[in-house]
Amino acid sequence: MSAGANIQNGQHDDGETRRGFMQMLAGAFGAVGLGAFLVPAVNSLNPAKDTLALSTVEVDLSDVPVGGSKTVMWQGKPIFIRHRTAEEITEAEDVDVQTLTDKQTDESRVEKPEWLVVVGVCTHLGCIPQGQKTTDNHGEFGGWFCSCHGSQYDTSGRIRKGPAPKNLAVPPYKFVNDTTIKIG
């Protein structure tokens, strides 16, 4: 190649050409543009504003007797609320935390010991465990039993036996007054 052609192509001594640079620049702009589209495109599949708006719910607890339960919906998932008896509370508190799969004390899972509030979704593959009705199978530990794959939860909603890796989740909630909680 003659020297003149090199100058016209803008070729430098290190072998880089003007055309090569332009191609890389165009490629980079294309990649950024595609990325700038992909982020909002994928993000549009995330929960929409109206879905997020349904994220708090107030629950009146005055009609739940000691030993009784209530199920409410929050973010499309059932929330198990149990008015625990004194025995159930002692049972939950007396467990040696070191023996648990997901080590959590009962204290860290409740606002008030007599009220247990958990998300009623099995942490294994998302089935709804049984145990909200007195006639249900409560499993060996007096809490909930998931019939899908046999996970068993105790009176604090902690996993005690079966394939589930974690305790039933505790949703964010607070007591608005003595008999009302706000979830979310």
Added chain:
Amino acid sequence: MGNHPREQFDNPVVEWVDSRLPIFTILNKEYGVFPTPKNFNYFWNFGAIAMFMLVTMIVTGIILAMHYTANVNLAFDSVERIMRDVNGGWLLRYIHMNGASFFFIAVYIHIFRGMYYGSYKRPRELLWILGMVIFLLMMATAFIGYVLPWGQMSYWGATVITNLFSAIPYVGEHIVTLMWGGFAVDNPTLTRFFALHYLLPFVIFAVVFLHIWALHVTGSNNPLGIDVKGPQDTIPFNPYYTMKDFFGLIVFVMIYCMFIFYMPDALGHSDNYIPANPLSTPAHIVPEWYFLPFYAMLRAITFNMNVYMLAGLALLAVVLVEFVWRHKPKYLNAPIGFLIFAAGGALALFGFLADMNQDWEIPMSAAEVAPVPAKLGGVLTMFGSIAMLFIMPWLDTHPIRSARFRPLYKATFLLLFVLFVALGYIGSQPADANVAGIPLSVFGLALTGYYFGFFLVILPLLSRFEKGRKLPLSIHEAVLAKKQQFQGVSA
């Protein structure tokens, strides 16, 4: 395409089109005179049958979509309206519903054929992989389609399967929320599943096109598994195999129609005629029959893989690569290899026992330090089982293709087939079922072990050590020999 010398057609309209777009020339070349091995048996019908099923599903699906409403409050009722009020709606839905099952039947037989006669081997590896891509896309499409009627099985099947992805470390929960478009399976999930269920069949169609394209480059395999050596080994595709495919298709469709008209719900689950209820999980969730063996493998992993077990498995993998996969060990000699094998086996077993007995006081054996918890282990096993099929051409490098000439491959492969069916049975049973006091998941684990052992150990070993029977010199010769044998018997 198009620049080759072209033969003229007699029909002036055909000729006018073909001289501008040689579509008739291509059709004639690929489906008319296309040279095809002359010794196909009926196993070779199922590609054409699968194609017929794909078209059936797309046609009935498009019409069903015109009557269906993708909304959680209306979906179930709109399907019931199709069944009761839409003219012939019941027929279209039953064709579509059972069509999914029969599409899978055709494809399973097609895959079985490919494995038995070694169709995945060189030079058809890419053809095989494209087929596996179709299989994966079919599974996704079938799963998503099952959600649309919004019955109890739809809803809870969707919940359980999407929750599988939460097993992915760190990002799993976000991925699941992204798939749902909410905090549970709900309306956003249904609408996007409907959009994808409409899209994916066309993607399948495109990959089928590539699959057939690749097939027409290498040409078909055949029951003898030997290459075509010349024109005496082949016959033109039309009329010979168009007729044979037609005959097989008619028999297949007769059985299909038996289900559509006389037992339309036999392959489904009655719980799906109960509207979805997010507050109540059916006592016994099962996937559709075509997913059952994979579901059994998912459920077979009931233990966490702690650091001991993973270290043991890693050592076993070293032995596998060095002594089974490599033709000659490169880094290790036999005694050291045996030591590593023994140590790896002992360590893995110890890790397993430590996980079974959580009260043992062993550092880092507890479930929460397990790098691979049971849930992730199950998911990896399930996807791994399909990954095995993808890499099969490189696990089985034996020069003989057809199982007819490989007695050991034939025996181990047919055993795999039987155990795969048995896994399907295990997958259909409740999680806590047991046989003679032994939990079914134990059998599930043993059969899963054979499944992976077949691919990772048996296939590479057979590739090296199986002698195989003597191959016929050509397809033509084998066909002639068989003919003479028959004439000898009848004379």
